[in-house]
Amino acid sequence: MLLVxxxxxxGALAEAAREALAFGRSLAEKMxxxxxxxxxxxxxxALVAEAGDYGAEVVHTCVHEVLSDYGPDAHGAVLxxxxxxxxxxxxxxxxxxxxxxxMAQAAARLDAxxxxxxVDVTPGSPWTMTRVQWGGSLLEDSSLEAEVALLxxxxxxxxxxxxxxxxxxxxxxxxDLDESHRVTVVKDRTVQEAGVTLPTAPVVCGGGRGVGSAxxxxxxxxxxxxxxxxxxxxxxxxxxxxxxxxxxxxQTGTRIAPEIYIAxxxxxxxxxxxxxxxxxxxxxxxxxxxxNMVVKADWAVIADLHEVIPAIIAEVRNRxx
Amino acid sequence: MRILCCVKRVPAPGAxxxxxxxxxxxxxxHLGFTTSPHEECGVEGAVQLREQHGGEVTVLTxxxxxxxxxxxxxxxxxxxxxxxxxxxGAWDPQRTAAxxxxxxxxxESEAKELFDLILFGNESADSGGFQVGVRxxxxxxxxxxxxxxxxxxxxxGSGTGTVTARRAIDGGFEVYELPRPCVLxxxxxxxxxxxxxxxxxxxxxxxxxxxxxxxxxQGGQRRIRLHRPPEQVSETxxxxxxxxxxxxxVDVLEELGVL
Numbered sequence: 013m014l015l016v017x018x019x020x021x022x023g024a025l026a027e028a029a030r031e032a033l034a035f036g037r038s039l040a041e042k043m044x045x046x047x048x049x050x051x052x053x054x055x056x057x058a059l060v061a062e063a064g065d066y067g068a069e070v071v072h073t074c075v076h077e078v079l080s081d082y083g084p085d086a087h088g089a090v091l092x093x094x095x096x097x098x099x100x101x102x103x104x105x106x107x108x109x110x111x112x113x114x115m116a117q118a119a120a121r122l123d124a125x126x127x128x129x130x131v132d133v134t135p136g137s138p139w140t141m142t143r144v145q146w147g148g149s150l151l152e153d154s155s156l157e158a159e160v161a162l163l164x165x166x167x168x169x170x171x172x173x174x175x176x177x178x179x180x181x182x183x184x185x186x187x188d189l190d191e192s193h194r195v196t197v198v199k200d201r202t203v204q205e206a207g208v209t210l211p212t213a214p215v216v217c218g219g220g221r222g223v224g225s226a227x228x229x230x231x232x233x234x235x236x237x238x239x240x241x242x243x244x245x246x247x248x249x250x251x252x253x254x255x256x257x258x259x260x261x262x263q264t265g266t267r268i269a270p271e272i273y274i275a276x277x278x279x280x281x282x283x284x285x286x287x288x289x290x291x292x293x294x295x296x297x298x299x300x301x302x303x304n305m306v307v308k309a310d311w312a313v314i315a316d317l318h319e320v321i322p323a324i325i326a327e328v329r330n331r332x333x
Numbered sequence: 334m335r336i337l338c339c340v341k342r343v344p345a346p347g348a349x350x351x352x353x354x355x356x357x358x359x360x361x362x363h364l365g366f367t368t369s370p371h372e373e374c375g376v377e378g379a380v381q382l383r384e385q386h387g388g389e390v391t392v393l394t395x396x397x398x399x400x401x402x403x404x405x406x407x408x409x410x411x412x413x414x415x416x417x418x419x420x421x422g423a424w425d426p427q428r429t430a431a432x433x434x435x436x437x438x439x440x441e442s443e444a445k446e447l448f449d450l451i452l453f454g455n456e457s458a459d460s461g462g463f464q465v466g467v468r469x470x471x472x473x474x475x476x477x478x479x480x481x482x483x484x485x486x487x488x489x490g491s492g493t494g495t496v497t498a499r500r501a502i503d504g505g506f507e508v509y510e511l512p513r514p515c516v517l518x519x520x521x522x523x524x525x526x527x528x529x530x531x532x533x534x535x536x537x538x539x540x541x542x543x544x545x546x547x548x549x550x551q552g553g554q555r556r557i558r559l560h561r562p563p564e565q566v567s568e569t570x571x572x573x574x575x576x577x578x579x580x581x582x583v584d585v586l587e588e589l590g591v592l
Contacts, residue, residue: 021502082507084467084478107463109500112456113479116464120471125427125553128456128463145461145559150350150359152460153557164463195476200508202499209504215591239591247346250522257482257522258501263346263458264370264521271591283346289565293589295582296569311570311585313578323579328592331583 014040015098017091017105017114018051018063018071022081025059027212028106030172033066035165036104037175040067043135045101048072052090053079055182064180072098074185082110083197088117090187095122095160097185102135107144107164119162126162127154131169135161144169147263148286168269168290208242210259215241216270218261218288219249222277222298222317226254231321232276238328244268246284262287276317280305297321334388334490336379337440337448339433339466340372340407341422342400343459356558358423359459368403371454375519377526378484379452380411386490389413391448393436395420395429401542409529409537416440416543423460427552430468435547437473449491451516455479470516478509479518486513 016036019026033049040047048070049063055073063071072094078086091114095103103118105111107129119126129144131151138155144166145152156163210216217236219229229243236243244261245254261268262284273291278284280296280303288294296309297317306312313320344350344364351360368376379390391414392407394400400422404415418436420429441447451473453466463479470477483499483506494513499506501522511517529537572581586592 085476109480109502112463113467116467116479117471119464120468123427125425126462126464127554129461140557143461146350146459147461148562150352150559151562152559155555155557157553157555196478196509196511198507199510201502201505202508203505205504211503215586239586241591251525253525260522271589272586282349293585294567295572295585301571306569308565308567309569310567311572311582313572313582314574315576315578319576320578320582323576324582327579327583328586331587331592 013046013048013098013100014043015094015100015103016047016049016068017103017111018049018059019106019108019110020051020054020059023054023056023059025062026108027172028108028111028167030066031168031170032104032106032111032165033063033068034173035170037067039102039104039133043101048100050091050094052087053082055184057182060180060182065174065177067176067178068180069178070181070183072183072185074187076187076189078189078191078193078197081198083194084113084117085196086189086193087114088121089189089193091118092121093187094185100160102161102163105164107167111164115162115164122160124160124162125156125158127156128164129166130163131166133163147283148289149282167267208240210242210244210266210268213242213268214271215239216244216261216268216273216291217241218244218246218273218275218278220246220276220278221248223249223254228318229255231325235321235325235328238325241270246278246281275305275309276321278305279303280308334382334386334449334486335446336382336388336450336452337391337393337437338372338375338379338407338412338452339393340376340403341369341394341454341457342366342396342403343369343422343457346370346458352559352561356560359559366399366402368406369454369458370521371456371519373526374521374523375452375454376407376410376412377524378519381524382450382484382486382490383411386486388491391416391440393433394418395424395432396422404542405537405540406529408540409533410527411533414543415540416545418545418547420548423556425552425554426462426464426468427554428549430465430472431549432547433465434469434472435549436545437469439545447514449513450486450496453516453518455518455520466516466518473516475514475516476511477516477518478511481517481519482522484517484523
């Protein structure tokens, strides 16, 4: 059996969970074994049904007062207990912040190896996998010698497509948890921004060193707002103090996946590219025809962004009436 | 307060990274090396906490002799002590974690005091295993939270008390409160690391680097080979070379349905 971890936030299924289910469905097929899922901290029938839409036959749910909100210790402990009791051949989560954290917690408890951010997995003895290194600029083929293969799939490695829909059964899992597991449960939350955020924005207007100054981002802000999107930036820009780190797109920033990424004045160094490459379409605005971002883009305008962006803003306003 | 920050020497981010002909490793011939970016912020965070509350900052790395450069760099921005465990940055995560866990035991028993706070990078920039910090924390039976971009300590940060840690989530922050001693996996964005001063550079040259010979058994994960992903080739359509291109650009936006 392949056990897929269903990431959720206070009962709302995460896109990462759908990606893990889609990746898991094809992996379970390769293994010629059942696809089942683990839902830790919720037993919501709607989530169970959605897992069924992706082919999960059984969803093991675990509800406990310590699981009132996310906590790496508690979630890792439950997952490790599920592995010990249900004896899956492999466990898969999505390589999101929480997915990698919970899997590492379970791996530490089980003293088992864990391969993070796989893009391709072949079951066997040993298991072999191709995994993301350097944030995606290199791949590593590796092998995993273990009784249970603990894996995460790279974020955005697959599209979150439902398939092989079944009516999933719910099985309640009794976890052995106590107050000590509450040690790292989320204590409080601060919501900084409502509405569309960088990881989920349909349009991202990115700016690099070519924007020239912090003030230069006002035009990108205006365009992003008109298009219902968000502003992003390169690492050079955050290092210069022009934008907060939360706007950074890249290996050490946010991985975006918009319908279109409009990259202005960004050369497209590998560290930035790996955060942008899951974009469905890319439009580059740059004075350098040979810039990496231009070469990799679907469309490009070879010109000074300070002239082009205001013209785009005017044209958008014009058509919106 | 006693803080330990674990760092890794990695090729500078942004560089094009080549692989040796047999795929066994990264071709280091033309690469500049640096501290993995999350951990550079970890060192800065540790130094800031010491500046506020007093105490000392120790920086530890597992790596080749050249990794002493990263320890000296940390000293140039304010770290007090450097510990180098001779080893290979390509060791598997279980082996690396076992070695670091044992090194921490050695350092704490010698000092007869625990580290109040241990910092790791959320993941190394190169191998990206996302687990060494968690494994070490588990072996020390201390709590850990990853993805941290804000740290505050209760009291003067020493002995019993708490560490309040902020983690960025989509559109906001989660707040965790951990009892000391504890461990955090930090991310770039925790702060903007300072540049070394001339005085700092001079001080770093005098840093006495402690070498600790520790090894551990290999874990279950093994590298077979490294390779480059296929280059994403795109037939870039040039929409224009000036403001006139705006019409074509907005046509594209309309076609994609984002207008």
